[in-house]
Amino acid sequence: MRPSAITTPSAPAHPTRQVIIETARTLLRRFGEEKLTVVDIARALGMSHANVYRFFKTKAEILDAIIEQWLEKVEAFVDGIARRPGSAAQRLEAVVLELHRKRRQKLLEDAEVYATFQRLFELRPDAAARHRQKLLNVFHRLLAEGLASGEFTAVDCREAATVLKDATTAFLHPLMISATGVEETESRARNVVRYIVAGFSSPPPRANRRDSVRHLAGRRTASRPA
Amino acid sequence: MRPSAITTPSAPAHPTRQVIIETARTLLRRFGEEKLTVVDIARALGMSHANVYRFFKTKAEILDAIIEQWLEKVEAFVDGIARRPGSAAQRLEAVVLELHRKRRQKLLEDAEVYATFQRLFELRPDAAARHRQKLLNVFHRLLAEGLASGEFTAVDCREAATVLKDATTAFLHPLMISATGVEETESRARNVVRYIVAGFSSPPPRANRRDSVRHLAGRRTASRPA
DNA sequence: CACCTGACATATTTTGCAACTTGTTATTCA
DNA sequence: TGAATAACAAGTTGCAAAATATGTCAGGTG
CATH class of the missing domain: 1.10.357.10 (Tetracycline Repressor, domain 2)
Structure with missing residues (x-):
């Protein structure tokens, strides 16, 4: 896990990134942070969890973005x-x-x-x-x-x-x-x-x-x- | 568990009470609160744990006293x-x-x-x-x-x-x-x-x-x- | 009778194994 | 070739059985 990496504002922000963030936030609000898994995020979006990793290096990076x-x-x-x-x-x-x-x-x-x-x-x-x-x-x-x-x-x-x-x-x-x-x-x-x-x-x-x-x-x- | 029971200063404070408190505090410092058991306190004092309950109604009361x-x-x-x-x-x-x-x-x-x-x-x-x-x-x-x-x-x-x-x-x-x-x-x-x-x-x-x-x-x- | 204990009922905690999660990679698809 | 995936290793978590803890009580001892 990277220590910090304060969101790079330089990132072009692929639209999929934002969709993943929003889905993650929804799941987070609904189920709390300990039930939030990358697999669930991917499932909610109808994609494989491996694909999520094309947009975020780690789960922590998703949380950072939220x-x-x-x-x-x-x-x-x-x-x-x-x-x-x-x-x-x-x-x-x-x-x-x-x-x-x-x-x-x-x-x-x-x-x-x-x-x-x-x-x-x-x-x-x-x-x-x-x-x-x-x-x-x-x-x-x-x-x-x-x-x-x-x-x-x-x-x-x-x-x-x-x-x-x-x-x-x-x-x-x-x-x-x-x-x-x-x-x-x-x-x-x-x-x-x-x-x-x-x-x-x-x-x-x-x-x-x-x-x-x-x-x-x-x-x-x-x-x-x- | 009683809600509060702010130590009764009216209690005559049996000497054994104080010994129990001190033993409990020592164990607490040494092992932390989640490893502090009434059985351990009793063992450290060479008495049965039942006997501790003659001086304190509950474990919480011991913690209160500390x-x-x-x-x-x-x-x-x-x-x-x-x-x-x-x-x-x-x-x-x-x-x-x-x-x-x-x-x-x-x-x-x-x-x-x-x-x-x-x-x-x-x-x-x-x-x-x-x-x-x-x-x-x-x-x-x-x-x-x-x-x-x-x-x-x-x-x-x-x-x-x-x-x-x-x-x-x-x-x-x-x-x-x-x-x-x-x-x-x-x-x-x-x-x-x-x-x-x-x-x-x-x-x-x-x-x-x-x-x-x-x-x-x-x-x-x-x-x-x- | 004051002082203490063993044995017990009822939580709570540990334990070890199965299931799941994260993150990587070789492969598939269009 | 770019976009996505299935399959996998390594680590973590959940879960049911076993072990321990809390609190009670009838009874033993001097």
Whole structure:
């Protein structure tokens, strides 16, 4: 099994590839990942399983492709939110809340499928890492926009994006969604974002937040000042 | 299996009970939880397994007792940090950082045992919940102290404690420790705490943080003002 | 009577073999 | 010659029988 091989976007994507992916995804949703066999995929398509191997080197490559397409959908969803009109703070909050809500919803309405995808991601940790990086980029972009528009002041975008990502992990990470308890998750997520973002925007007296942090005697991580 | 039964502190704790617990813990560390049998525990103690059942109704009760004692140790550790001299902010940061460091260390130096305890907690989710509640209480207490001493202003202790707990989940929750990546975790944890605590202490102009939050048009959760 | 055990009923787990899966290759088909 | 397959080796999984585990109880021992 190749370690990663993040889908080659250079691949011309033979139409049969896409058909195989879709069939595999259907079977995956219906029967779960441990009942998904290459033989079954081939049978559902009326071809020999050997033929599937003309389009995918390994079964893992099929799973990679499914994950890849699913991640692209999620990322489009997040980008859509990030591009809305409104303040950067509003959009940061919306990204976190709506992604959280969507994941919770998925978990509640079809725990089986949710668990399937969760296990799938455990098998391909690099895909998950890449996904988290994308989310980090969205945070970073929104922070940079807020800074550019004057909405935020004295923010180290890179550092702050990491803080946001880490602090919202409880509400966004697939492993946590099922463990975060059922109560009030949306308002708790909102509060986390607001408590953090509040520090970015303190409007008139600009030095306060940094001073109040300073007194903790800090070397912060990547201290390239904004 | 009883749903919870949080150790009865009223129990006189027969000395044999403690011996059984310790033997069980040793076997657990050595062989993992799936190889831990009541028969083995009894054999290691030179008694019949039936005799073990005179002291514990079920095997689950033994596991409960082990978890219980382990949690007490962790809670004492946390309490010790919380009671140190120093500002509330420093102690909040120390609690998060040192608990995080301790967990990571455990994971790194003995992943097997760590995984064992992790699985144990999945079997007893109520114990984990109780533990998280304790940590929440520590946060709450430290915030209240900071408020009382004038170090913090305009903080809703209950709400803020929840925010802190949720935001540090990535660094404290056992399920996350192994997933949070290996890079810079300590400084990232520190930043999360600082970004949040910074909002509590903005010293001279007192209304700022709240105003900057207000403009996001917010109903917060439990809005009992500080 | 307090302390413990052997023997037992009822799960749960291991075991070993048959069936199935993955991935390759030599061959067929049009 | 390109597209597909049947047949196969190597590894993995499912399954029923055998072994072990949990929890109970009537009864033995000092």
